[in-house]
Structure formats: structure tokens, C-alpha cells
Amino acid sequence: MSEATERVISGLEGVLACESQIAYIDGSAPELSYRGYDIADVVRALSYEQVVFLLWHDRIPQGEELRAFEAELASLRPVPQSVLEMLKALPASAHPMASLRTAVSMLGALDERAEDCSPPELLRKAKTLTAQLPTLVAAQARLHRGLAPIAPDPSLSHAANYAYMLSGERPDVTTARTLETALILYAEHETNASTFACRVVVGTQSDYYSAVVAGIGALKGPLHGGAIDDVMRMLMDIGAPERAAAYVDEALAAKRKLPGFGHRVYRAGDPRAALLRGMAQQLSAARGDEKWFAIATAAEQRMRQSKGIIPNVDYYAAPVFYHLGVPLNLFTNVIASTRIVGWSAHIMEQYANNRLIRPRALYTGPRGRKLNVAS
Numbered sequence: 001m002s003e004a005t006e007r008v009i010s011g012l013e014g015v016l017a018c019e020s021q022i023a024y025i026d027g028s029a030p031e032l033s034y035r036g037y038d039i040a041d042v043v044r045a046l047s048y049e050q051v052v053f054l055l056w057h058d059r060i061p062q063g064e065e066l067r068a069f070e071a072e073l074a075s076l077r078p079v080p081q082s083v084l085e086m087l088k089a090l091p092a093s094a095h096p097m098a099s100l101r102t103a104v105s106m107l108g109a110l111d112e113r114a115e116d117c118s119p120p121e122l123l124r125k126a127k128t129l130t131a132q133l134p135t136l137v138a139a140q141a142r143l144h145r146g147l148a149p150i151a152p153d154p155s156l157s158h159a160a161n162y163a164y165m166l167s168g169e170r171p172d173v174t175t176a177r178t179l180e181t182a183l184i185l186y187a188e189h190e191t192n193a194s195t196f197a198c199r200v201v202v203g204t205q206s207d208y209y210s211a212v213v214a215g216i217g218a219l220k221g222p223l224h225g226g227a228i229d230d231v232m233r234m235l236m237d238i239g240a241p242e243r244a245a246a247y248v249d250e251a252l253a254a255k256r257k258l259p260g261f262g263h264r265v266y267r268a269g270d271p272r273a274a275l276l277r278g279m280a281q282q283l284s285a286a287r288g289d290e291k292w293f294a295i296a297t298a299a300e301q302r303m304r305q306s307k308g309i310i311p312n313v314d315y316y317a318a319p320v321f322y323h324l325g326v327p328l329n330l331f332t333n334v335i336a337s338t339r340i341v342g343w344s345a346h347i348m349e350q351y352a353n354n355r356l357i358r359p360r361a362l363y364t365g366p367r368g369r370k371l372n373v374a375s
């Protein structure tokens with residue numbers, strides 16, 4: 001840029017900030033693929049562990065390689081006792097995402113090789129945090145209820161163990177598979193705000209943990225991952241399907257944004273929302289509690305009629321998480337505990353082909369002001 005004379009691209013909309021081979025999004029089709037595989041096929045055919053491996057290594061592990069990867073991740077699940085003690089010591093008023101951010105920062109401080117950003121070390125850290133974040137989030141869920149955290153069970157799959165650590169009970173097949181599908185759907189999403197934050201930090205050649213801490217900080221916001229808690233609160237506020245239309249009308253008249261609607265890239269529909277809608281419907285029926293799904297569909301219908309705005313990933317994920325028994329204040333934390341996979345993939349990709357990310361600002365303030373400096 002010659003000088004800051006160019007047009008500002010508000011919110012960097014449509015700007016291609018880097019090359020990437022991890023996820024492809026076509027907002028108009030709409031399409032989302034992981035490493036070239038359509039997301040609907042991915043959730044149908046692959047386990048969570050296979051998706052993690054695919055996103056990092058660009059191939060689907062099978063047989064012995066898969067079993068070794070599953071066993072390695074399972075072995076990395078326990079978190080240091082000192083981190084659990086720190087979580088316990090934080091005040092109840094701390095935002096759960098702030099507590100998680102602090103825990104990751106502490107894990108970084110405890111890692112003697114934190115500053116080593118060589119490819120094998122980045123991969124080791126990615127595996128460790130992918131295995132440990134569910135343990136931390138489940139511990140938060142237990143500590144909030146005054147209960148002791150549950151130690152991970154290495155004989156269970158990633159998703160089944162997560163459900164077990166959250167509830168204290170071995171999950172049934174539907175619960176484990178629904179959680180697994182939701183974790184896969186949230187694992188990666190191109191250069192969204194939190195992933196971009198990770199890439200910006202790594203762009204300075206700072207360390208892996210600093211990048212993840214930045215990612216958690218960005219995901220926390222209500223325009224990003226924080227929206228999912230707000231969706232559930234909104235469904236509770238609406239209270240009944242017949243009240244949904246009036247609620248939506250009132251919010252739109254007041255120019256209030258409804259959580260779970262709209263997306264920067266998907267304007268015609270979010271492929272993840274379509275899948276989560278089906279999951280929410282099935283799970284609600286299985287749990288014998290279809291109220292939240294009915295409210296959600298009624299509000300969606302009104303929103304489509306009035307403004308044509310689509311539900312995003314968080315919209316139907318909220319009732320899914322609710323029926324899975326995830327505590328409401330930890331919905332965003334669960335997203336963070338799986339988005340770590342995408343963050344890690346992008347951190348590794350950025351490191352492999354790095355250039356400092358440093359945009360410009362169009363200066364609109366005064367210039368040439370004179371100070372009364374005594375000579």
C-alpha cells in the first residue's frame with residue numbers, strides 16, 4: 001500500500017489473509033469440507049480421532065495407525081493436579097472461558113518445552129491440549145457443582161470419555177455418538193476470528209500456548225463462540241413456541257441481533273446448522289422433551305420470513321448441548337475444547353510458511369498539530 005489511501009475493508013470481509021489446505025468454505029453453495037471431504041460425509045463416516053488426524057496430517061488413519069493414535073490421545077488426557085487446584089481456587093464469579101484461558105496459560109508455563117516451536121513439538125502440544133481440554137472443561141462442570149473432577153477413562157473413545165467425565169455415567173451409544181458428531185462439526189472452520197487470532201500470534205513467532213490463549217479469548221465473544229450460550233438463554237426467554245414470532249418481531253424492531261442467526265460467510269445456509277437441526281430433532285424426541293426444538297424451529301421460521309437470515313452452527317447446537325447435559329455456562333468451553341484441533345492445524349500451517357501478519361489502518365485523526373514547545 002503506498003500510503004493509507006485505500007478503502008478500508010470493514011471487518012476484513014472477503015479478504016484472503018493466507019493460503020490454507022485445511023478447510024474449504026463456499027458460502028453461497030453452501031459447502032464446507034475438511035481436507036477436501038464434504039462435512040456431511042465426514043460426520044457420517046469418521047470417528048473424532050480420525051478427523052483430528054485428518055485435519056493435522058491430511059490423511060485418514062486406519063488399522064494399527066488409528067489404534068496407536070487413539071491410545072496416544074487417551075494417554076494424554078490427565079491434567080496436572082496443580083492446574084485442577086488452580087481452577088478450584090478461582091472465584092465462582094470468573095467467566096468459565098476466562099478460567100479455561102487461564103488453565104491453558106498455566107499448562108504453557110508448566111511445559112518446559114513451551115518455547116520449542118519445531119514441527120514435532122507443535123504436534124506434541126496439539127495432541128496434549130486436544131486430549132486435555134475436555135478433561136479441563138469436564139472438571140469445570142464438576143467443580144461448579146461442588147463435585148470432585150472425574151479422572152479420564154482411557155478405555156473409552158474421546159467422545160464417550162468426555163460424556164463420562166461430564167456426567168459421571170457411562171454414556172449410551174446415542175449420547176456418545178451425538179457428542180462425537182457435534183465435536184467433529186465444531187473442530188475446524190477456516191479463518192474464523194479465533195483461528196485468525198491464533199495465526200496472528202504465531203505470525204510473530206510467538207509460542208503455541210500464547211496462540212491458543214488468544215484463540216480462547218476471541219472465541220469467548222458473543223459474536224463468535226459466546227453466541228451458543230445466548231441461544232439457549234433466548235430459547236428459555238421465549239419459553240413457548242407460540243411466543244417465538246412476537247419475540248423475533250420485537251427484537252428486530254429494536255434492532256437487536258438474535259444469537260445463533262447470521263454468518264459472515266454463509267449467507268444461504270450453514271451446512272453445520274442443517275446437520276445439527278436433524279440431531280436436535282432426534283435427540284429431543286429420544287429425550288421426550290421437544291419443547292426447545294419446537295421453540296427453535298418457530299423462531300427460525302419467523303426470522304426467515306421477516307429478514308431471510310439463516311441459523312448458524314450455534315443455533316441448533318444449543319438444544320443439542322442442552323440435551324447432552326452440558327451445563328449452560330460451559331457451552332462455549334465445549335466448543336473451545338474441540339476447536340483446539342483446528343487452531344492447532346492452522347498454527348502448524350502458519351509456522352510452516354510464516355510471514356508476520358501486519359495490516360494497516362486508515363488514519364482518520366488529525367495531523368500536523370503543533371505543540372507549544374519552549375525552544
Ligand SMILES: CC(C)(COP(=O)(O)OP(=O)(O)OC[C@H]1O[C@@H](n2cnc3c(N)ncnc32)[C@H](O)[C@@H]1OP(=O)(O)O)[C@@H](O)C(=O)NCCC(=O)NCCS
Pocket residue numbers: 011222223224225227256257258259260261262263264265307309312313314
Ligand atoms: C455472525 C455475525 C457477527 C456476522 O456479522 P456480519 O457479517 O458483520 O453481518 P452484518 O452485521 O453485516 O449483518 C448483515 C445484515 O443482517 C443483519 N443481521 C445479521 N445477523 C443478525 C442477527 N443475528 N439478528 C438480526 N439481524 C442480523 C444485520 O443487522 C444486517 O442487517 P442490515 O443490512 O439491515 O443492517 C452476525 O450475524 C451476528 O452478530 N450474529 C449473532 C451472533 C452469532 O450468532 N454469532 C455466531 C456466529 S457463528
